[in-house]
Amino acid sequence: MYKLTDAEELELKKRAVQLRKNVLAIIKAGDAGHIGGALSATELMTALYYKVLKNIDPKNPKREDRDRFLMSAGHKCLIVYAVLAELGFFSKDLFSTYFKLNSKLPGHPDMHKLPGIESNTGSLGHGLPIAVGMAVGLNIDKSSSKVYVIMGDGELGEGTNWEAAAAASHHKTDNLVVMVDRNKFQLGGKTNDVMNFEPLADKWKAFGWSTRSIDGHNLKEIVDTLTDAPFEKGKPSLIICNTLKAKGISFLQDTAASHYWKVSPEQVVQAEKELDAVAKELGA
Amino acid sequence: MSDKKDPRKTFGEALAEAGEKNSRVMAISADSSSGSQMTMFKNKFPERHLEFGIMEPGITGICAGLATTGKIPVFATIAPFVTGRNFDQMKVDLGYMKQNVKVVGRCAGLSYYHLGPTHQSLEDVALMRTIPGMTILNPGDPVEIKAATLAMIEHVGPVFMKIGSDPMPVLFDESKYKFQLGKGITMKEGSDITIIGTGTVLCRAAEAADILEKEGVSVRLINIHTIKPLDNELILKAAEETGKIVTVEEHYTNGGLGGAVAELLAQNCPTEMRMIGVNDQFGSNGPYDELIGLYGLLGPQIADTCRKFLAKGKCSCCGG
Numbered sequence: 001m002y003k004l005t006d007a008e009e010l011e012l013k014k015r016a017v018q019l020r021k022n023v024l025a026i027i028k029a030g031d032a033g034h035i036g037g038a039l040s041a042t043e044l045m046t047a048l049y050y051k052v053l054k055n056i057d058p059k060n061p062k063r064e065d066r067d068r069f070l071m072s073a074g075h076k077c078l079i080v081y082a083v084l085a086e087l088g089f090f091s092k093d094l095f096s097t098y099f100k101l102n103s104k105l106p107g108h109p110d111m112h113k114l115p116g117i118e119s120n121t122g123s124l125g126h127g128l129p130i131a132v133g134m135a136v137g138l139n140i141d142k143s144s145s146k147v148y149v150i151m152g153d154g155e156l157g158e159g160t161n162w163e164a165a166a167a168a169s170h171h172k173t174d175n176l177v178v179m180v181d182r183n184k185f186q187l188g189g190k191t192n193d194v195m196n197f198e199p200l201a202d203k204w205k206a207f208g209w210s211t212r213s214i215d216g217h218n219l220k221e222i223v224d225t226l227t228d229a230p231f232e233k234g235k236p237s238l239i240i241c242n243t244l245k246a247k248g249i250s251f252l253q254d255t256a257a258s259h260y261w262k263v264s265p266e267q268v269v270q271a272e273k274e275l276d277a278v279a280k281e282l283g284a
Numbered sequence: 285m286s287d288k289k290d291p292r293k294t295f296g297e298a299l300a301e302a303g304e305k306n307s308r309v310m311a312i313s314a315d316s317s318s319g320s321q322m323t324m325f326k327n328k329f330p331e332r333h334l335e336f337g338i339m340e341p342g343i344t345g346i347c348a349g350l351a352t353t354g355k356i357p358v359f360a361t362i363a364p365f366v367t368g369r370n371f372d373q374m375k376v377d378l379g380y381m382k383q384n385v386k387v388v389g390r391c392a393g394l395s396y397y398h399l400g401p402t403h404q405s406l407e408d409v410a411l412m413r414t415i416p417g418m419t420i421l422n423p424g425d426p427v428e429i430k431a432a433t434l435a436m437i438e439h440v441g442p443v444f445m446k447i448g449s450d451p452m453p454v455l456f457d458e459s460k461y462k463f464q465l466g467k468g469i470t471m472k473e474g475s476d477i478t479i480i481g482t483g484t485v486l487c488r489a490a491e492a493a494d495i496l497e498k499e500g501v502s503v504r505l506i507n508i509h510t511i512k513p514l515d516n517e518l519i520l521k522a523a524e525e526t527g528k529i530v531t532v533e534e535h536y537t538n539g540g541l542g543g544a545v546a547e548l549l550a551q552n553c554p555t556e557m558r559m560i561g562v563n564d565q566f567g568s569n570g571p572y573d574e575l576i577g578l579y580g581l582l583g584p585q586i587a588d589t590c591r592k593f594l595a596k597g598k599c600s601c602c603g604g
């Protein structure tokens with residue numbers, strides 16, 4: 001387990017604000033985007049890419065010994081674009097092409113358009129099965145690489161996830177770490193109203209996973225937990241990350257409407273102001 | 285062309301109307317009730333609206349089960365997830381079991397223009413055409429969407445209907461329009477060439493026909509709103525009378541309307557064809573009109589394809 005120092009935590013908090021700004025910059029170039037799920041996963045992505053994932057190299061994105069990250073809920077890709085650009089996988093100049101013809105930043109990620117993307121998600125319920133295949137393959141090769149996945153909580157409705165959940169524990173993929181971004185909203189409203197999957201941790205446990213539940217915006221807790229996986233030898237790890245949809249933008253935060261935001265210029269200005277204020281407070 | 289309407293909204297209004305007429309009609313949602321414009325139905329008949337979240341294959345089976353108890357489930361959501369994602373359920377539970385379920389794929393074709401291939405559906409008709417007994421509807425304007433929705437609910441048997449999301453111009457006069465399942469509509473008589481359009485790009489085909497007409501070409505324009513069963517008679521007649529057939533669809537050029545027409549003609553009246561649509565490649569992303577322009581689906585582009593087709597075989601210097 002890796003314990004973040006206060007100084008390291010502050011550093012990561014600054015990074016997280018920058019990633020939120022990147023998400024906003026991308027959306028601003030078009031006229032809409034899936035902002036809610038991008039911002040609820042911002043701390044998770046910050047921790048992953050700045051502290052957890054090993055051998056992630058923008059100069060050699062296909063390094064064989066890299067850890068793999070899959071954004072199973074592909075509509076959350078704006079935060080993936082935000083971090084990959086920040087790390088230098090591609091230029092931030094691409095942000096302005098969002099929504100333009102043949103843009104390399106479509107509304108769902110394409111591994112053949114951008115370096116650093118591991119799978120073409122967007123149709124929900126594809127990421128976890130692919131990740132299980134990767135985890136099994138890496139185990140066969142005796143690789144020490146791990147596979148990390150972020151899933152949406154609404155996405156859990158897809159049966160393929162539960163097929164993969166059974167397969168992962170059957171094949172003892174303890175190199176697989178899955179984070180459920182438990183922002184409690186899906187497209188049509190609150191997850192527990194649309195289709196209730198509680199008690200969630202019990203379901204995963206019953207499928208043979210080792211589970212934990214954390215505050216998905218607390219960087220210390222995230223890093224602690226991620227670096228402690230596998231929680232049990234021989235079992236895949238599942239982390240329920242309690243988050244707020246559209247975290248960080250007051251008028252969108254914790255609302256169903258933040259799922260797909262049709263931007264108005266005034267709201268963009270207000271959102272930018274709010275993020276700037278947080279950055280200033282952190283001394284960024 | 286008059287004002288434009290949101291095809292989903294038109295569908296939603298027709299669904300609510302159908303719910304009024306028939307108490308067995310149910311609206312089934314996969315976390316997309318409002319996006320599929322089922323809110324009006326839900327408000328009127330809350331007990332006949334069911335939400336299941338994001339589980340399209342399972343929901344398709346659930347619809348088949350509901351149908352066995354006499355309900356008429358109308359399951360509407362994003363097109364690829366109710367054709368490709370759940371294909372086995374469509375084939376077995378609806379097709380093989382012959383269940384009276386209506387599946388509506390919305391935002392079909394390229395209309396999820398910037399969301400990329402996972403959300404675009406260029407193969408929906410091709411997939412559904414392989415299922416015996418599956419009726420396939422692809423209405424071409426708001427008047428036709430309303431009529432097709434009501435007709436699909438009256439028809440007994442599995443139906444797949446696709447609609448786009450880009451606002452559609454009104455092409456038909458509602459007071460005169462009559463929808464007959466399986467019967468195409470000749471929108472314009474002509475003798476030099478036939479353009480057969482369907483669905484979201486029927487208006488583009490109509491635009492091309494107007495352009496060519498002004499140049500003195502006699503264009504027959506046919507609207508095929510029912511891709512299966514296909515109106516064989518109308519298409520064979522056009523092939524015999526005009527030769528040269530051009531199909532226009534927001535779909536792959538294989539397996540869709542073009543494929544269906546080609547299969548018919550090859551066996552009954554071999555006729556030279558051009559098929560306009562997306563050619564064996566995943567769709568790109570970008571603003572809708574620019575995107576369909578990549579695949580030659582804009583009115584002037586369709587006219588151009590027709591012009592070249594008509595000029596083929598003619599002498600380049602004298603046109604004779």
Ligand SMILES: Cc1ncc(C[n+]2csc(CCOP(=O)(O)OP(=O)(O)O)c2C)c(N)n1
Pocket residue numbers: 036037038040073075076122123124125151152153154155156181183185186187188245259314315316338340362365369
């Ligand atoms: C198979 C499939 N069905 C439906 C959709 C449409 N869709 C996109 S996002 C979404 C809601 C996802 O909610 P959740 O997984 O909770 O994501 P988050 O809250 O993190 O944005 C839906 C229904 C899809 N992308 N894929």
Ligand SMILES: [Mg+2]
Pocket residue numbers: 152153154181182183184185186
């Ligand atoms: Mg969610």
